[in-house]
Amino acid sequence: MNDNKMTSLELRAAWGLGIIFSLRMLGMFMVLPVITTYGMALNGANEVLIGIAIGIYGFTQVIFQIPFGFISDRIGHKPLIIFGLIVFMFGSIVAALSNSIWGIILGRALQGSGVIAAAVMALLSDLTREQNRTKAMALIGISFGITFAIAMFLGPMITHSFGLNILFGNIAILALLSIIIAITIVPTTNTHILNREASIVKSSITKVFNNYRLLKINFGIMCLHILLMSNFIALPHVIESAKLSPKQHGYIYLITMLISFAMVVPFIIYAETKRHIRQVFISCVAVLCIAEIILCNARQHLWIIIIGMQLFFIVFNLMEAILPSLISKESPASYKGTAMSIYSTSQFIGTAIGGSLGGWIFGVAGAEAVFINNAIIALLWFAISCTMQEPPYVSSLRIVLSAAAIKDVNLEKYFRNQLGVTDVVVVREEQSIYVKVDTKQTTRHQLEQLANKFTTKLQ
CATH class of the missing domain: 1.20.1250.20 (MFS general substrate transporter like domains)
Structure with a gap:
């Protein structure tokens, strides 16, 4: 089987x-x-x-x-x-x-x-x-x-x-x-x-908040959803001003989304396989700023509006794939579930701010002011993203061990010495170890085999 x-x-x-x-x-x-x-x-x-x-x-x-x-x-x-x-x-x-x-x-x-x-x-x-x-x-x-x-x-x-x-x-x-x-x-x-890969652990919350690399990623998802919600305050009005009826808006959104899906895949492959996530990430934030400037200056020109929307949705969908991947890579072993929960919370903070702030700006100064504000937020995000380091290209794994193996004092050292392993946390009450590993050097299957060998030695 x-x-x-x-x-x-x-x-x-x-x-x-x-x-x-x-x-x-x-x-x-x-x-x-x-x-x-x-x-x-x-x-x-x-x-x-x-x-x-x-x-x-x-x-x-x-x-x-x-x-x-x-x-x-x-x-x-x-x-x-x-x-x-x-x-x-x-x-x-x-x-x-x-x-x-x-x-x-x-x-x-x-x-x-x-x-x-x-x-x-x-x-x-x-x-x-x-x-x-x-x-x-x-x-x-x-x-x-x-x-x-x-x-x-x-x-x-x-x-x-x-x-x-x-x-x-x-x-x-x-x-x-x-x-x-x-x-x-x-x-x-x-x-x-x-499972600390999927669940929140109270003792992990402080450590996640104190991790400045994770904070930058959380700031990024917050900014992305501020831009998304603010854009949806202004975009329907701008599209309608270009003489397109509300009934037809769905076609514009659908076409731009489908094109963005097709264009996102090569960038994800390049970022992950060539290990250039930082380069792609910073470029994406720069394009977001450009997209907002284009939308600000589009006025009633439908094709310029579509170009701005297309750039935005390409980057939005690409970022929705890259940012969770960064959380997985940057979170310490056994902290991924907590890190993802705080990441999701940051996303919804962005949703709350984007809708409220975008609505207020739109009511006071109109659609162009919304896009200008978004461009400023994207510019601030760009400045912060330039300080980010290349992430470690590692995956988070959880391996369940026997009761005898999990008690052995040499267990952590045994796994730390394996090729590609960068971090190990032993959680005895779960009878598990959490490992950060470069899967191009050592796969899950190989680590599970090592775990079986370790258990066999103890018998």
């Missing part, structure tokens, strides 16, 4: 959780390209409140992200996922039944309160073996980009045809479908595997 082949239970877990994650993200993303245009017809709406409606989702995510992670470890990941989806669905219903901007703000706040990302990753960790976990998580990662592109097209189409209320109604239906999938398809497990 091929031990690296995913079992039927692992496939059910990966696909079930991947679909749940995708449907929830689809619901969130569909709102972005339309709320600025159609939201202005709501009672009491203005540009500032529209920005708050976009950003408050990120604000409530920030509040509940880490606490819900700890709660899910106590009550179980699957119950927390179902609870989060129910809250998300309730928020969508509140928004669907509302004709005022305040109802939309309340609904969006509730949507953001239904945090499930940490619980999804933790449950996936419980239901998959170490050697197949990367493949399972990759399925969820790939779904993010595909979902974003679909949402950019469907959001304008549904809203133009049926209205903003029906859009939120459809989002509630997607949430209900996710709940059904969680109950009927996603496997249930009573065994919780504490």
Whole structure:
């Protein structure tokens, strides 16, 4: 039997959780390209409140992200996922039944309160073996980009045809479908595997915050989502001023997203295989600044707007792949789960700031001022990114050992002496070791074989 082949239970877990994650993200993303245009017809709406409606989702995510992670470890990941989806669905219903901007703000706040990302990753960790976990998580990662592109097209189409209320109604239906999938398809497990690659560890939080290399990456994802949310405040207005009806906006978003996906792949391959992530990263931030300047000066010229959008979305999708990879590379052994949680929190801080700040600037000074502000933020990010060092090209691995092997005092030294291993942490209560290793020099399979040999010597 091929031990690296995913079992039927692992496939059910990966696909079930991947679909749940995708449907929830689809619901969130569909709102972005339309709320600025159609939201202005709501009672009491203005540009500032529209920005708050976009950003408050990120604000409530920030509040509940880490606490819900700890709660899910106590009550179980699957119950927390179902609870989060129910809250998300309730928020969508509140928004669907509302004709005022305040109802939309309340609904969006509730949507953001239904945090499930940490619980999804933790449950996936419980239901998959170490050697197949990367493949399972990759399925969820790939779904993010595909979902974003679909949402950019469907959001304008549904809203133009049926209205903003029906859009939120459809989002509630997607949430209900996710709940059904969680109950009927996603496997249930009573065994919780504490895995520091996917879970938050309280004792790790301070060390992650004190790691200046991780702080720079967290600052980067915050800036990226400030730019994203601010752009979605201004872009619908700018596209409409170029004589393109709101119904047609979805085609522009879809085309630019599809092109960006095609162009991103070669850059990811180059950055990872040639080991030039720093070079690609800094270039990306520079292009973001250029894209914002182009959008600022596009005025009513549709093709110039499209060029600016295209540059932005190419870099956005590339950064969404590079930044998590940097977190994985830079986080110390056994700290990846905590580092990823703080990274996600930083992302939602960016969402909250981007929506609120973009809405305020748009209301005071118009779309061009939003793009100028974004260019300044990108320039600041560029200055900080130039101080970044080339990351270590290592992967985080967790290897489970026998009870006898984990107690041996020579275990850590044994693994540290292996080719390509840069860091080792032994966690005896988990009966595991966490290793940072250059997989071009030593693979997981080779380390597992070494672990078996070490265990055999003790017998």
